[in-house]
Amino acid sequence: MNYVEPVMRNNFLEYASYVIIDRAIPDLRDGCKPVQRRILQTLYEMDDGRFHKVANVIGETMKLHPHGDASIGDALVVLANKDYFIEKQGNFGNILTGHPAAAARYIECRLTPLARETLFNPDLTDWKPSYDGRKQEPVFLPTKIPVLLLLGTEGIAVGMSTRILPHNLGELLEAQVAILEKRDFQVLPDFPQGGLADFSEYDDGVGKVRVRARLRATRDRKKIIIEEVPFSTTTESLIASIEAAAQKNKVAVASIEDRTAEQVEIVLHLRRGAYSDEVIPQLWAYTHCEVAITSNLVVIDQRRPVQRRVSELLVQLTRNLKQQIKAELELEIERLLDRQHALTLEQIFVEKRVYKRIEKARTQKAVRDQVIEGMNEYRDLFIRDLDDDDVGRLLAIPIRRISLFDINKNRADIEEVLAGLRSARRRLKNLTRTTIDYLHSLHEKFAADHPRRTEITSFATVDKREVAAQNLKLAYNPDSGFFGSEVRGKKWQFTVSEFDRILAVSADGSYRIFAPPQKKLLPGRVLLICTFDNEQGQVLTLVYRDKKKIPYAKKVHIKSYIKDKEYELIRGREGRIDKLFVGEPDVKLHLEFVPAKRQRIHEATFDLGTLDFCGPTARGTRLAPKPTARIRLL
Numbered sequence: 001m002n003y004v005e006p007v008m009r010n011n012f013l014e015y016a017s018y019v020i021i022d023r024a025i026p027d028l029r030d031g032c033k034p035v036q037r038r039i040l041q042t043l044y045e046m047d048d049g050r051f052h053k054v055a056n057v058i059g060e061t062m063k064l065h066p067h068g069d070a071s072i073g074d075a076l077v078v079l080a081n082k083d084y085f086i087e088k089q090g091n092f093g094n095i096l097t098g099h100p101a102a103a104a105r106y107i108e109c110r111l112t113p114l115a116r117e118t119l120f121n122p123d124l125t126d127w128k129p130s131y132d133g134r135k136q137e138p139v140f141l142p143t144k145i146p147v148l149l150l151l152g153t154e155g156i157a158v159g160m161s162t163r164i165l166p167h168n169l170g171e172l173l174e175a176q177v178a179i180l181e182k183r184d185f186q187v188l189p190d191f192p193q194g195g196l197a198d199f200s201e202y203d204d205g206v207g208k209v210r211v212r213a214r215l216r217a218t219r220d221r222k223k224i225i226i227e228e229v230p231f232s233t234t235t236e237s238l239i240a241s242i243e244a245a246a247q248k249n250k251v252a253v254a255s256i257e258d259r260t261a262e263q264v265e266i267v268l269h270l271r272r273g274a275y276s277d278e279v280i281p282q283l284w285a286y287t288h289c290e291v292a293i294t295s296n297l298v299v300i301d302q303r304r305p306v307q308r309r310v311s312e313l314l315v316q317l318t319r320n321l322k323q324q325i326k327a328e329l330e331l332e333i334e335r336l337l338d339r340q341h342a343l344t345l346e347q348i349f350v351e352k353r354v355y356k357r358i359e360k361a362r363t364q365k366a367v368r369d370q371v372i373e374g375m376n377e378y379r380d381l382f383i384r385d386l387d388d389d390d391v392g393r394l395l396a397i398p399i400r401r402i403s404l405f406d407i408n409k410n411r412a413d414i415e416e417v418l419a420g421l422r423s424a425r426r427r428l429k430n431l432t433r434t435t436i437d438y439l440h441s442l443h444e445k446f447a448a449d450h451p452r453r454t455e456i457t458s459f460a461t462v463d464k465r466e467v468a469a470q471n472l473k474l475a476y477n478p479d480s481g482f483f484g485s486e487v488r489g490k491k492w493q494f495t496v497s498e499f500d501r502i503l504a505v506s507a508d509g510s511y512r513i514f515a516p517p518q519k520k521l522l523p524g525r526v527l528l529i530c531t532f533d534n535e536q537g538q539v540l541t542l543v544y545r546d547k548k549k550i551p552y553a554k555k556v557h558i559k560s561y562i563k564d565k566e567y568e569l570i571r572g573r574e575g576r577i578d579k580l581f582v583g584e585p586d587v588k589l590h591l592e593f594v595p596a597k598r599q600r601i602h603e604a605t606f607d608l609g610t611l612d613f614c615g616p617t618a619r620g621t622r623l624a625p626k627p628t629a630r631i632r633l634l
Contacts, residue, residue, distance in 0.1 A: 016158035020305055023067075024155035025162050028299040028306075028313065029320060030119075030141040031148030033155065035075045038064040040085060041138055043111050044120050051089050051108035058104055066131040069104075076109070077101045082151050082192070084169070084450070085115035095192060096264055098234030114446050118144045124327050144324055145442065146172050146317040148299065149187070149310065160305060162298035165189035165209065165231075167310075170447030173439050176318045180436050187310060189295075191231035194453040205297045205310035212459065213238065213289040217276035224276050224283070226266040230291045231454075235260050241288040242268065250498075251282040284462040322435050329428040333421060340417045341383035342393065347410050348378045349394045350402055358395075371395065472496050472516045476529055483529060484517040492529040503532040503558070507577050509544065509570030513561045527580045532558075541608060543579040543589060544570055544620075549627035551591060554620030555584060555611040569616055578631045584609070591623060592630040601626075605634065 026033050032040070042061040046052055058072045065072055080086035081095050090107030093100050101107060119141050126139040141147075152166030168190035178185035188199045189209060198210045214228035229238050239256055246253045252274035259265040270279055283289040297308050308316075349355060354374035361367040371391050379386075427434040474496060476482075477489035483504070496502070496516050505511040506524040513532050514520065522529075532538050537559035545551050556569065570577070579589070586609040593602055606623045614620060 020157040020160065021300055021303060024157035025160070025298060025300050025305055026148060026153050026155070026164070027140050028148060028301045028308075028316065030143045031146070031151060031153075032141065033075070033153065035061075035065055035067070035071060036079055037141055038137060039072065039076050039079060040111075040115065040119060040141065043086070043109070044116075047111050047116070049110070051087075051110050053105060054107045054109055055104040057109065063135055064130045064137045073104050079151075080109055082166070084150060085112055085119065086110070087112045096229060096235055097260055098236050114145075117445075118442070119147075121328065123331055124324070142324055144321055144438070145169070146176070146314060148313060148317065152189070157305075160298055161296065163294065163296045164299075165205075165293065165295050166191060168452050169450045170443055171452070172314070173443045173447065175314055176321065177436055177439050179315055179318045180322075180432050180439075185311075185314075187314065188456060189454070190452050191454045193231050193233075194228035194455075195230045196455045196457050196459070198458045199456065200458055202295065205295050205308075205313075208292050208294045210290060210292050210459070211454070212284065214455075215280055215283070215289065217280070221276040222270050224268040224270070224279060226268070226289070227264055229264055230288065232291060232293055233288045235264060235266060238288045239266065241286075242283070245282070245286040250286040252279050281462050290462070318435075321439075322431060325435050325438060326428065326431055329424050329431075329434070333424045333428070336417050336421045336424065337383060340414060340421070342390075343410060343414045343417065344381060344383055345375065345386070345390055345394060346397065347407075347414070348375060348381060349397070350410075351407060352378060354394075355397075355402060367395065472498065472500075474502070474516055476522075476526065478526070481521055481523070481526075482519055483522050483526075484519040486519045494531070496531060501532040501534060501563075502529060503538055504529045505540070505569070505577075505580060508573045509542075509568055509575065509577055510566050510573065511558075511569060512564060512566050513558075514564045527577060528582065530582060539583050540569070541581040541583070541585055541611065542569060542577050543608075543623070543631055544575045544577045545628060545631075546570075546575040549594065549629070550625070551578075551623040551628045551631060552620040553589075553606065553608060553611055553623055554614050554618060555608075556616045556618075557613055558616060567616060571617060571619060579633070581608075588634040589623070590632050590634050591628050592632075593624065594627040594629045596626075 022034050024033065027037075030037065038061050039057070042057060042064065043052070046057065046060060054073065054076060057076065058069045061072045061076075062069060076086070077092055080088050080092050086109050088107070088109055091102040092107060121142045124142045127136040128139050129135075130137050146167075148164060149167045149172055150169055152164050153162065154164075155162045166189060167187055171187050171190070175185040175187045188202065189197070191197070191211065195214055196212045198212075201207045202209050211230040211232075213226050213230055216225045216227055217223070218225070226238070229235060235258060239258060242251065242253060242256060245251045252271040253268050254271045255269045257267040257269065259267060268279075268283075270276065297310065297313065298305055299308060299313070300306075301308075349371075352374075354371065357370040357374045358367045361370050368388075368391055371394060372386060375386055375394075472485050472495065474483065474485055474492070474494055475487050475489040476492040477487050478491055480487075483489075483492070483502075498516060500516060501513050502516060503511065503513050504522050504526060505528040506522070507527050508524050510524070528540075530538075537557055539555065539557050541553070541555045543551065543553045552575075554569070561567070581587075587607075589606045589608065591604045591606065593599070593604070595602070604624050611621060
């Protein structure tokens with residue numbers, strides 16, 4: 001045991017860390033899980049403008065991903081169906097109906113222009129060895145759009161999970177511009193299925209969103225047409241939820257007709273006597289026509305899982321974008337300087353006839369020395385110091401270029417490089433404006449292809465109690481003692497909903513409050529069965545005699561209870577109820593005493609209207625000091 005415990009502890013922690021960081025939770029910088037990053041990198045390496053068999057893409061990705069082809073194929077289909085980075089050809093399934101994709105050998109894909117422009121830059125990518133050391137894979141992609149919020153993702157790791165809702169591309173770019181311009185901003189999720197959403201409880205990504213299907217009633221109000229389904233549902237799951245609710249008589253739907261093709265179209269035929277204005281609230285309350293989606297933004301930041309808000313993530317991603325553009329500009333300036341240096345050396349080498357110095361050199365070393373010595377005479381014109389690589393490039397100039405050297409072209413090339421340097425330095429100096437201009441250019445190119453699909457609105461919560469149908473017919477059979485919806489009886493017949501509560505009182509003074517049952521045995525002789533008002537409670541007035549036949553009366557107001565628990569109206573059940581009234585009756589009782597020797601008073605009356613309220617467990621008001629043989633109403 002002493003040996004197993006540390007082994008299990010260390011292995012479990014290592015496994016948990018691996019699942020959290022390298023499988024289930026996306027990285028903040030590029031918004032990708034490792035499998036998504038490897039798929040995109042593989043597509044970039046394979047990219048030649050044409051479509052590739054998904055099976056081939058999976059095979060190439062397996063060189064980077066150690067978990068087999070099934071996980072790669074599933075992740076690729078999910079990524080492609082988001083319609084941002086992977087262009088599809090063939091049957092990739094249907095997110096509306098839930099139908100799966102065709103086999104990988106039958107479908108093809110390639111990168112979209114958005115992916116090519118915003119996700120990759122090999123020169124600014126940090127690399128690491130793949131799992132087997134044969135290839136290099138990116139630590140993270142140098143993305144220039146907020147992929148994390150754009151795609152949305154779900155993941156379950158050891159001890160934690162993440163659920164990031166997808167957002168709209170154009171709105172994210174506009175929000176980033178607002179951040180750079182130091183203006184207020186707000187971004188709200190946008191779901192590919194469309195629908196209507198209430199974001200009043202979104203709370204910047206740490207709350208929840210209520211999403212509804214888009215419903216349309218026909219003119220005669222006898223049909224309801226579902227045109228869009230909520231996020232996280234499909235037409236199949238939605239229809240299944242409506243059928244289940246209809247079987248339980250919770251929604252008045254007679255039949256369902258699914259006409260979904262490219263667009264969702266589910267026709268609900270209502271029952272006789274039911275109309276759309278009363279059935280639609282039932283659909284909100286009892287089916288997946290309305291769902292609540294909780295957002296939980298857990299991401300990997302600096303190799304550690306952290307929880308963030310949407311605004312915090314977007315500010316950090318915008319800061320990353322600014323640094324990314326800065327690095328690109330610095331790289332561009334460095335390359336332009338290298339180009340200027342090479343053109344300047346070539347100009348000096350030819351125009352100053354430095355190449356003439358190598359005509360009498362007899363060894364390779366002498367040749368190089370002559371070039372270095374000749375070029376150093378014009379050191380003031382250099383962009384940077386001369387090195388061996390520069391000498392090699394100068395010596396590699398073909399003789400025809402020396403004889404036909406175009407001085408004007410060389411000077412034009414240098415001037416073009418200088419113009420590029422001035423532009424790059426100006427953009428680097430005004431980095432914030434450069435970043436804003438870049439975001440505007442992305443918005444102009446791609447935002448129109450990805451319009452908002454989910455309508456932002458607000459709607460009141462549907463109270464299930466208010467829309468619940470009165471569809472449970474209850475009855476009591478005195479012969480068997482059973483009560484419920486599956487009992488045939490002629491006593492205490494009434495109709496209730498599933499949210500109503502029933503009060504039953506027996507002759508021994510016991511009572512209980514319970515939900516409408518299918519079939520429930522009520523012990524003893526039952527005096528009363530009625531619905532119980534959870535808000536107002538129930539007032540009962542009862543007259544009973546104890547074991548000595550001394551009469552008592554009490555008026556109680558039952559308010560609180562525990563469902564199905566048995567309570568007592570007569571303490572210790574030492575007696576029987578003679579009269580039981582619902583409410584506060586204004587009646588008088590006539591009491592006939594048990595005959596006794598020398599008894600002068602044989603009867604008495606009592607007005608129940610004079611009773612005061614007491615607790616259910618109190619003895620109540622004594623009506624007479626003598627045993628009573630009979631109690632009747634006057």
